[in-house]
Structure formats: C-alpha cells, structure tokens
Amino acid sequence: MGNPKAFLTIHRQEAGYRPIHDRIHDFGEVEQTLNANDRRTQASRCMDCGVPFCHWACPLGNKPPEWNDALCRGDYELAYRLLNSTNDFPEFTGRVCPALCEKACVLNLVEHEPTTNREDEAAITEMAFHENYVRTEHPERNGRRVCVVGAGPAGLVAANRLNLAGYSVTVFDRNEAAGGLLRYGIPNFKLNKAIIDRRLEVMHGEGVEFRCGVEIDVNKLPDGFDAYVIATGTPTARDLKVPGRELRGVYFALDMLAQQNRVLAGMEFNKDQAVSARGKDVLVIGGGDTGSDCIGTAHRQGCRSVTQIEIMPMPPAGPDDPQNPWPAFPRTLKTTSSHEEGCTRRWNVNTLEFLGKDGRLTGVKVQEIEWKPNPEGGRPLMVPAGKPEVIKADMALLAMGFLKPELPKVADNVVFAGDAASGASLVVRAMASGRDAAAKIDNMLRGAR
Ligand code: FAD
Numbered sequence: 001m002g003n004p005k006a007f008l009t010i011h012r013q014e015a016g017y018r019p020i021h022d023r024i025h026d027f028g029e030v031e032q033t034l035n036a037n038d039r040r041t042q043a044s045r046c047m048d049c050g051v052p053f054c055h056w057a058c059p060l061g062n063k064p065p066e067w068n069d070a071l072c073r074g075d076y077e078l079a080y081r082l083l084n085s086t087n088d089f090p091e092f093t094g095r096v097c098p099a100l101c102e103k104a105c106v107l108n109l110v111e112h113e114p115t116t117n118r119e120d121e122a123a124i125t126e127m128a129f130h131e132n133y134v135r136t137e138h139p140e141r142n143g144r145r146v147c148v149v150g151a152g153p154a155g156l157v158a159a160n161r162l163n164l165a166g167y168s169v170t171v172f173d174r175n176e177a178a179g180g181l182l183r184y185g186i187p188n189f190k191l192n193k194a195i196i197d198r199r200l201e202v203m204h205g206e207g208v209e210f211r212c213g214v215e216i217d218v219n220k221l222p223d224g225f226d227a228y229v230i231a232t233g234t235p236t237a238r239d240l241k242v243p244g245r246e247l248r249g250v251y252f253a254l255d256m257l258a259q260q261n262r263v264l265a266g267m268e269f270n271k272d273q274a275v276s277a278r279g280k281d282v283l284v285i286g287g288g289d290t291g292s293d294c295i296g297t298a299h300r301q302g303c304r305s306v307t308q309i310e311i312m313p314m315p316p317a318g319p320d321d322p323q324n325p326w327p328a329f330p331r332t333l334k335t336t337s338s339h340e341e342g343c344t345r346r347w348n349v350n351t352l353e354f355l356g357k358d359g360r361l362t363g364v365k366v367q368e369i370e371w372k373p374n375p376e377g378g379r380p381l382m383v384p385a386g387k388p389e390v391i392k393a394d395m396a397l398l399a400m401g402f403l404k405p406e407l408p409k410v411a412d413n414v415v416f417a418g419d420a421a422s423g424a425s426l427v428v429r430a431m432a433s434g435r436d437a438a439a440k441i442d443n444m445l446r447g448a449r
Contacts (some may be wrong), residue, residue, distance in 0.1 A: 006044040008110050012113035013042055017337045024299055027188040027264055031095070031119075038177075039123045042116045045070035049106050054117065057104030059432035060086045060093075064101055064117045071120055080128035083121060088431065089155045089199055092127070092182060094122030095191050097428050129198065136205040142166035144445050147225040149173075149216045152180020153427050154418025155231035156203070157434030162229075163208045165442055170225075171208060174215035177265075180233055182427065184258040187293050189300070189337075193265065219408050228443045230410070231417040231434060233426045234402035240285065244354030245318050249361030251275055253290045253399035277303035282363050284308040285351055286399030289336070294397045297339030307344040307391060311382075313371060314347040352388055354396060363390040406432045415440050 017023065023030045032040065032085035046068035054064045063082060070079035075168040081091050103115030107282055128134050144167050148159045163169045174413035177183060179196045201218035204210065221228050237252045239245070256275045263269065277298035284291045284298075289308025297305045313331045339345065353365040404423035407416055418430035 003044050004048070007047050007107055007110070009103075010041060010045050011111070012045070012107075012116060014037060014116060017340070020341050023189070024341055027300055029095070029192050030296075033123060033126075034119070035125075036227075038249055039120065040074060042285050043068040043120050045107065046072075046115045053104040053106060054101035054115075055139070056101040058086075059423055059426075059429045060435070062101055062117070062121075064087050064105075064115060067124060067253070068115060068117070068120060071124055074083070074128040074435060075335050076124060076131065077133045080133045080423035083124055086361065087121075087149060087155070088160045088435070090121045091195050092153060093428050093431070094118055094125055094193065095195070097121075098426065100428070104189075110143055115196040116245075134202060136202055136372050138163055138415065139164050139166050139206065141168060141207075144226045145170070145224065145231065146441060147172065147222060148229045148231065149218060149221070150229075150231035150233060150418070151178035151210065152174075152210070152233050152430060153182060154233075154430035154434035154437070155229060156199075157431045158229040158231060158417055158438045159434075160203055161435055162441060163203070163206055165438070167226075167445075169208050170294065171210050172214045172216045172222075173210070173212045176213050178210055180231075181206050184261055184288070185243045185254060185293075186258060187333070188261060188264050188298055189296055190293070193261070199393065217219070218410075221410075221414065223266040226415040226445055227415070227436070228410075229415050229420050229437045229441065230407075231430075231437070232405070232420045234405055234419045236405065237398065238401045239405055240398055240399040241296065242351060242353050244356055244361070247354050247356040247361045248359055249356070249394050250354055250396045251398070253284075253286070253397050256397060256444075257290075257293055257297060260301070277301040277306075277395055279304055279423045282306040282390055282395045282397065282401055283393035284397045285364075286310065287312065287345070287347065288399065289334075289398070290401075291399035292334075292336040292338045295343050295400055296336075297343060298395075298397075299338070299341045303395075306338075306342070307343075307346070307393070309346045309349040309351070309366060309391075311350055311369070312329075312347065345384060348385070350384075351383065361394055361396060363392050364396055365390050366398070370373070382422055401422060413441075413444065 015034045017030045046399045048065040052065050059130050067079040067082040087092050099118040101117045102114040144169045146162050146169050148155045148171040151171050159169045159171045242428050278301050280303050282298045282303045283296045295306050348369050349366050350369045355363045367388045371380040374381050396416040402424040415437040417433045
C-alpha cells in the first residue's frame with residue numbers, strides 16, 4: 001500500500017450523482033466520476049486486510065486489496081489484469097453491482113466508511129479500455145463446439161470463458177441484441193448500452209458467434225454442439241391477480257423499462273403500443289430495485305407524480321437505527337438516485353383492486369396492513385390496519401419480482417446458469433454462475449477427450 005495508514009486520515013468520498021435538475025431531462029448515466037487523483041487516494045484507503053472479507057463476500061471472489069494497491073500506485077494495467085482475473089466484465093459490475101464486497105469491508109466497523117470498490121472497479125475498467133489494456137485474444141481452437149442459450153450476463157460470461165479456453169461458442173438470444181436484462185431491464189441512466197456494445201465487440205473479435213433474434217426451444221436443443229449452457233433468466237414476472245387487473249394502464253415493470261430502452265436504441269412504437277408515463281400519476285407496486293428503476297424512468301418520461309408502495313415493512317435505516325434491535329446487514333433502507341428525484345414511498349400497503357372508467361385505470365384501492373407473529377409459528381400473519389383508500393393513478397407498474405422457471409429435464413452435457421438456475425438475483429451472481437457453468441463444461445469435455 002502507498003500509505004498503510006491512509007484509512008485513518010482519509011474519508012470515503014463517492015463521486016455522487018449529476019444534479020437532479022440536470023439528469024432528470026435525459027437518460028444519460030446519473031453517476032459521476034472522481035478525478036484520477038481523488039480516485040487513487042480512495043484506493044489507498046484499502047487496508048490490505050490479512051483476511052480480506054471482501055474476497056469472501058463477492059460471488060466472483062474479487063480481490064480489492066490487490067487491485068486497489070495497483071490503482072493507488074497508478075498502475076492501471078496491473079489493476080485491470082488483477083480485476084479481470086476474477087471478473088470478466090468489471091465495467092458492468094462497476095456500474096450496477098450492490099457491491100457486497102463493500103458491505104463486508106472491515107472499514108465498516110470503524111466509521112461505516114468502506115472502500116469505494118465499485119467505483120474503483122469502474123474507473124480501472126474505463127482506463128483499461130481507453131489505454132487499450134483490454135486486448136482482443138485469438139485463442140487456439142480445440143475442435144469442440146458449445147451452444148449458449150441466453151445472452152444475459154450469465155450466458156455472456158460462460159461464452160467468454162469457453163471461447164478463451166478454445167471452444168467454438170455460438171450464443172443464441174431471442175432478443176434483437178445481446179445483453180439480457182443489462183440491455184432490456186436496467187435503464188440507461190444506470191448502464192449506458194454503449195458499454196455492453198463495446199464488450200460485445202471484443203468478444204466478437206475473439207471469435208464468439210452471436211445469433212440474436214433466435215428463440216431456442218430448450219427441450220429441443222440444436223444439433224451439432226458438444227455441450228450447452230442454458231442461461232435464459234427468469235422471464236415470468238409475478239402478477240397481481242386482483243379485480244381490475246385487465247384495465248388499460250396496468251403494466252408489468254418490464255413492459256415499460258424494456259420499451260424505453262428500445263426507444264433509446266432507435267425503435268419506434270405507435271401510440272397504442274407506447275407504455276409511457278407522460279402526464280400521468282404513476283403507482284409503482286413493489287419496493288425493490290426494479291420498482292426504483294420504474295420511478296427514474298417515469299420521471300424522465302414526464303410523469304405528473306409517482307408513488308411507490310411495498311407490502312413489507314420499512315427496512316431499518318441502518319445498523320445503528322435505534323428502532324432496530326437486529327443486525328441489519330444486508331437489508332437496510334435503500335434510497336436510490338431515482339428516489340432522490342422525487343417519489344412518495346409507503347410500506348405495509350396491500351393492493352386490493354384496480355379501479356377504472358371506460359376500461360382505463362383511474363385509481364388503485366389499497367389498505368395499510370400490519371404483520372403479526374403467527375401463533376402457530378411460521379410466516380407472520382398479514383392483518384388489515386386501516387380503512388381501504390384509493391390512490392389516484394392512471395398508470396400502475398407491477399414490480400413484484402419474477403417467478404423461478406421450471407427447468408426442463410436435460411442430458412448430461414447441459415448446464416444451467418444465472419437466474420434460470422437460481423431464480424431472480426444479481427448481475428454479479430449471474431456472472432459467477434456463468435463462470436461455474438463454463439468450468440463444468442470444460443471439465444466434462446476435457447474428460448471426454
Ligand atoms: P438475463 O439477464 O435475464 O438474460 C437471459 C437472456 O436469455 C435474455 O436475453 C433472454 O432474451 C434470453 N432468452 C430467454 N429464453 C430464451 C430462449 N428460449 N431462446 C433464446 N434466448 C432466450 N442486478 C444487479 O446486480 N444490479 C442492478 O442494478 C440490477 N437492476 C435490475 C433492474 C431490473 C429492472 C431487473 C429486472 C433486474 C435487475 N437486476 C440487477 C438483476 C439482474 O439484471 C439479473 O439478475 C441478471 O441480468 C440475470 O442474468 P441472466 O444472464 O441469468 O439472465
């Protein structure tokens with residue numbers, strides 16, 4: 001480390017977001033970047049712990065002490081090499097990862113000021129692309145062919161690893177472009193899609209074949225491959241089957257998010273197809289990250305107001321919350337950039353009915369509830385705690401998670417990866433799972449040689 005005691009004198013500094021009045025008018029990334037000097041100073045805060053919990057907390061086994069050390073000394077090339085040794089695409093996690101490594105950082109114990117690993121990661125990777133440290137490899141082919149179904153982060157990592165190990169890899173995706181939820185779920189204000197295109201270009205140059213716009217029947221996989229990775233995600237959103245669900249104006253979150261990302265990519269939708277919040281009072285049902293992405297998107301589309309309701313209680317504000325008798329890690333109250341832009345947030349609210357006129361949504365009947373201990377044990381009981389009330393809304397977005405898909409019975413040479421295998425999760429977990437899938441296939445096919 002440049003200065004082994006830096007953490008004692010230097011405070012955590014985040015780059016922060018662009019000002020609300022500026023960012024609210026466009027879909028550009030909200031996050032700013034520190035200058036190179038401040039970035040290196042931040043990297044110097046890493047204590048290089050003897051037992052680094054950050055390694056353990058990251059599903060990819062990232063090594064922040066090693067690459068923070070290189071970053072703090074200004075050796076971006078080494079920093080990228082170390083970072084990339086465990087993380088195929090740090091430019092994605094550097095933007096959208098909840099940074100489990102930071103939650104596990106020992107500096108949380110001192111001042112609740114962990115190292116800025118996620119931002120450091122993004123900065124290292126941007127420099128690596130800028131300085132051409134991200135090289136196009138030309139792996140020697142081993143004569144084996146692998147089919148990857150699904151080009152989300154899990155499928156892309158599996159494809160990348162197998163390709164670099166010498167397999168000829170073809171990636172199929174039913175969408176018109178690769179990226180999965182990175183491209184068609186996560187809004188551009190969190191992840192600019194040029195970042196995905198840039199990585200796809202490298203993979204393409206290294207020999208990965210992409211066949212987009214092709215839906216594969218996973219019960220009848222295409223012939224001609226030695227092994228298969230199925231990384232098809234969790235395409236079915238959880239529905240809310242209450243009266244009025246059929247009204248125009250009630251949508252799944254992804255109806256809006258995916259369409260907005262397509263519009264930004266140049267696709268056009270007519271008035272009947274458009275899922276737009278322009279001029280509307282929007283109710284987001286679901287208090288998680290997908291709901292938050294809907295809020296940010298609704299603002300940028302020009303909504304009149306936005307309210308977010310969640311059926312679960314409000315999480316504690318943090319580990320030191322006096323109301324919270326339990327260790328709060330990792331679920332504490334999260335306020336995203338989208339919440340900062342303006343939103344009424346409510347917890348312990350159940351949805352009873354969608355109300356409408358002439359087939360269009362006009363409001364949502366809801367009721368406050370309480371969670372009581374179940375005398376018979378098991379899950380707490382939900383009991384009404386207030387009178388039903390109506391929230392005025394002409395757009396409702398269902399952001400209540402995704403159902404875990406039923407996996408088909410498959411042959412021994414098929415491996416599942418990402419959300420398809422685990423249920424809806426995180427980009428970093430999908431990437432780790434894609435890496436494991438590639439290792440499994442490599443072991444299997446090496447054994448068969
Ligand atoms: P996916 O990304 O879902 O990719 C699956 C791919 O398979 C898709 O491209 C799909 O078209 C394709 N496919 C499916 N079936 C077929 C078929 N039969 N034939 C061909 N192709 C097929 N995680 C984070 O860590 N940070 C975030 O900020 C974050 N934000 C999110 C925001 C939203 C709105 C959503 C919905 C999720 C978010 N997540 C976030 C979760 C994260 O995006 C997912 O966990 C991750 O993308 C899962 O990766 P995957 O590769 O398993 O699946």
